[in-house]
Amino acid sequence: MPFNSLNFWFVFPLVFALYWVIPVRYNQWRKVFLILASYLLYMNWKPAFAIVLMGVTLITFFGSLLIEGKQPHKKKRLAWLFAFLALLPLLVFKYYNFLNDSVSHGLAAIGLKFSMPGLNWAIPVGISFFTFQAVGYMLDVYHGKVNAERDILDYVLFVSFFPQVASGPISAANELLPQIKEVHHFDYDQGRQGLKFLLWGMFIKLVIADRLGLFVDTVYANYIHYNGTTCFVASVFYSIQIYCDFAGYSLMAIGIARTLGFNLPDNFRRPYFAISITDFWRRWHITLTRWLTQHIYIPMGGNRCGKIKNYWNIFVTFLVSGIWHGANWTFVIWGCMHGFFQIIEKAVGLQKYEGKSKTIRTLRIFVTFLLVNFAWIFFRMPDISSAGIVVGKIFSDFGVPELSGLDVFSQIILFLGIAILIVKDFRVEFLPDRFAFLQKSFFRWSVYVVLFVMILTLGVLDSGQFIYVNF
Amino acid sequence: MGKYLRKILLFFLLVVVIDCLFGLAFQYMNDHSKGGGVRSRHYVCKESKEDVLIFGSSRAKHHYVPDLIEDSLQMTCYNTGEDGNGILLCYGFMKMITDRHTPKLVIYDVTGFDMYEDDNMKYLDLMKPYYYEKGIDSIFWSVEPKTRVMMLSNLYRYNTTCLRVFGNYLHPMTNYPKGYLALNGIMDQEPIIYNEEPGNVDTLKIRYFERLISLAKSKGINLVCCCSPSYKASINQDYCQPIRQLCLQYNVPFLYYGDDSDISLEKSFFQDRTHLNDKGARLFTNKLISWIKSNKSII
Numbered sequence: 001m002p003f004n005s006l007n008f009w010f011v012f013p014l015v016f017a018l019y020w021v022i023p024v025r026y027n028q029w030r031k032v033f034l035i036l037a038s039y040l041l042y043m044n045w046k047p048a049f050a051i052v053l054m055g056v057t058l059i060t061f062f063g064s065l066l067i068e069g070k071q072p073h074k075k076k077r078l079a080w081l082f083a084f085l086a087l088l089p090l091l092v093f094k095y096y097n098f099l100n101d102s103v104s105h106g107l108a109a110i111g112l113k114f115s116m117p118g119l120n121w122a123i124p125v126g127i128s129f130f131t132f133q134a135v136g137y138m139l140d141v142y143h144g145k146v147n148a149e150r151d152i153l154d155y156v157l158f159v160s161f162f163p164q165v166a167s168g169p170i171s172a173a174n175e176l177l178p179q180i181k182e183v184h185h186f187d188y189d190q191g192r193q194g195l196k197f198l199l200w201g202m203f204i205k206l207v208i209a210d211r212l213g214l215f216v217d218t219v220y221a222n223y224i225h226y227n228g229t230t231c232f233v234a235s236v237f238y239s240i241q242i243y244c245d246f247a248g249y250s251l252m253a254i255g256i257a258r259t260l261g262f263n264l265p266d267n268f269r270r271p272y273f274a275i276s277i278t279d280f281w282r283r284w285h286i287t288l289t290r291w292l293t294q295h296i297y298i299p300m301g302g303n304r305c306g307k308i309k310n311y312w313n314i315f316v317t318f319l320v321s322g323i324w325h326g327a328n329w330t331f332v333i334w335g336c337m338h339g340f341f342q343i344i345e346k347a348v349g350l351q352k353y354e355g356k357s358k359t360i361r362t363l364r365i366f367v368t369f370l371l372v373n374f375a376w377i378f379f380r381m382p383d384i385s386s387a388g389i390v391v392g393k394i395f396s397d398f399g400v401p402e403l404s405g406l407d408v409f410s411q412i413i414l415f416l417g418i419a420i421l422i423v424k425d426f427r428v429e430f431l432p433d434r435f436a437f438l439q440k441s442f443f444r445w446s447v448y449v450v451l452f453v454m455i456l457t458l459g460v461l462d463s464g465q466f467i468y469v470n471f
Numbered sequence: 472m473g474k475y476l477r478k479i480l481l482f483f484l485l486v487v488v489i490d491c492l493f494g495l496a497f498q499y500m501n502d503h504s505k506g507g508g509v510r511s512r513h514y515v516c517k518e519s520k521e522d523v524l525i526f527g528s529s530r531a532k533h534h535y536v537p538d539l540i541e542d543s544l545q546m547t548c549y550n551t552g553e554d555g556n557g558i559l560l561c562y563g564f565m566k567m568i569t570d571r572h573t574p575k576l577v578i579y580d581v582t583g584f585d586m587y588e589d590d591n592m593k594y595l596d597l598m599k600p601y602y603y604e605k606g607i608d609s610i611f612w613s614v615e616p617k618t619r620v621m622m623l624s625n626l627y628r629y630n631t632t633c634l635r636v637f638g639n640y641l642h643p644m645t646n647y648p649k650g651y652l653a654l655n656g657i658m659d660q661e662p663i664i665y666n667e668e669p670g671n672v673d674t675l676k677i678r679y680f681e682r683l684i685s686l687a688k689s690k691g692i693n694l695v696c697c698c699s700p701s702y703k704a705s706i707n708q709d710y711c712q713p714i715r716q717l718c719l720q721y722n723v724p725f726l727y728y729g730d731d732s733d734i735s736l737e738k739s740f741f742q743d744r745t746h747l748n749d750k751g752a753r754l755f756t757n758k759l760i761s762w763i764k765s766n767k768s769i770i
Contacts, residue, residue, distance in 0.1 A: 409634040
């Protein structure tokens with residue numbers, strides 16, 4: 001059930017109340033209650049999806065128990081076997097049709113006709129997220145970073161915890177499992193922090209991301225009719241949209257978890273103020289980057305090897321990142337572009353900047369944003385040829401941007417939302433200690449009320465999905 | 472926990488107070504707007520008394536010239552067309568109008584918005600300020616039962632439109648004489664014509680179209696359904712089939728001008744593939760008037 005649906009806002013206060021009403025001495029029942037709530041909310045998408053969620057949970061739970069304490073060569077074989085089994089639903093649901101189509105087209109190009117029947121199944125929501133979380137735990141057990149979990153209830157809750165099951169953040173076992181075992185007492189500050197995250201997450205999702213989406217969808221659906229400048233404006237808006245959509249979801253997930261006494265890891269740290277692509281990936285989808293670093297990049301040798309091998313490791317890691325996002329060549333290209341940009345940065349020594357020049361810093365932020373923005377075009381378009389046409393138009397078909405379908409009032413709403421986002425992120429990034437008066441109760445409450453009223457009046461309240469739920 | 476819940480309660484009390492105050496303010500501005508689309512809609516819903524009314528989407532708004540109809544038929548006329556809208560909004564308008572006034576003739580410009588499945592909530596946006604008018608709430612409930620709860624918020628009734636309401640009250644920038652909005656551009660490039668398959672027929676929209684026909688019949692209003700010209704439209708791609716059948720079933724005249732040879736092949740009559748410019752609209756309106764004059768029984 002998406003956090004931006006009205007149904008969720010009927011259900012969540014009930015979950016919150018019942019969770020805290022269960023006395024501390026019945027902590028086990030609290031966990032059972034959270035598991036039930038998590039599964040029921042997940043089954044609201046489609047009940048059959050829960051079978052996949054439970055399947056991945058059981059495979060990694062028993063797999064980890066079998067792996068732990070085994071001889072290294074046996075352990076490795078078991079780890080490969082169970083990782084493959086756990087990843088199998090993801091591979092089948094998400095990549096079978098893509099592989100099938102790609103092989104058929106490849107063979108057709110050399111005159112051979114061969115195709116397997118396609119699957120017409122819906123992809124279970126959040127499969128990439130919960131599979132990576134569960135496999136990550138199993139690999140941590142394999143590497144001896146954590147002990148295998150023996151309490152199946154704790155582990156089921158670890159994989160299915162409702163705030164994060166659909167779109168992360170992807171928690172590591174040593175972050176979330178100890179919290180699940182803990183007895184939680186309500187903490188006022190944690191609860192307050194949770195509601196603040198929730199409010200800001202809802203604001204950037206409903207007022208900024210979904211409103212930008214109306215314009216972006218219109219232009220990208222009919223890009224052939226728009227000039228290159230309009231396509232460029234749409235691409236910039238999409239960059240902001242996807243940030244607000246995914247960061248908004250993550251903040252809401254973190255906020256909801258905090259009201260229940262759990263601390264989930266941060267997923268975003270003002271990514272568009274990054275001074276290089278390497279820096280961007282320290283700020284964007286932090287938990288996925290961490291997963292890929294720990295389970296792909298480092299096992300391949302990381303940077304403790306020769307230059308060429310290191311570049312190869314970076315490239316493969318980002319190729320996997322691209323493929324993780326979706327079964328389409330556009331995602332593969334997007335991942336390769338990010339890998340390629342980072343290799344160039346590393347080769348030229350541009351991945352860091354420790355100087356104090358504000359001009360250079362600003363320039364680097366601007367160039368990094370343009371590169372990221374350029375890559376998002378491939379991420380957003382349905383196929384490579386459409387992405388190519390949009391890129392071609394941007395560089396050749398100049399003109400006055402047409403903010404079509406947006407009357408002056410919609411434009412005001414749109415730019416007002418973006419301005420609030422920029423001011424907020426700028427203050428947190430560059431002036432964290434300034435404007436202390438904003439911490440006074442009156443200002444804080446004014447901001448809360450204004451944001452909530454803006455959500456009610458300017459938010460796109462009747463829209464559907466979060467972009468990353470599709471991954 | 473007590474302090475936490477008390478603060479949440481206080482927050483929502485503040486929001487409720489603001490919701491009530493702002494809701495009242497927006498309602499006042501909506502009812503007293505000085506121009507623009509807000510004024511035009513308010514006029515249609517609460518004040519219109521014309522003999523001839525045009526209903527439909529942007530194609531209605533830009534294709535039917537009330538002045539020509541008034542001069543030729545010696546009847547008053549108003550164009551209620553709204554961009555990107557269809558039967559769900561039009562039925563609401565018709566319901567509010569016929570509660571206080573009975574027009575003699577209603578011309579309904581049919582588009583895909585009147586029969587095919589898509590996000591029906593978007594068709595209700597402009598009707599939200601009129602939610603409490605007689606018979607309007609049930610349209611919302613039939614589209615989305617949850618609107619029973621959402622509409623408890625006064626601010627939600629002005630969601631998205633609040634700035635427009637504010638702007639149209641303070642300083643309207645556009646005015647639509649008799650609801651018609653002339654397009655003055657000329658399509659200078661040959662447009663790409665997609666042979667898009669129409670989507671699935673939306674049974675809810677068809678049900679509301681049937682209700683509109685029944686409402687017109689019960690009030691003795693002559694209803695004419697019409698498909699206005701599109702550039703290089705072909706009868707073979709006639710997307711109006713579901714409404715055409717409905718009209719046949721209820722004995723309502725259905726006029727198809729989609730591929731009218733005098734208009735639909737001439738680029739200079741269009742602003743874009745689906746919208747006539749003023750020149751094209753005047754030619755089309757005159758054609759329609761000729762048909763009406765030759766079928767005097769409907770007026």
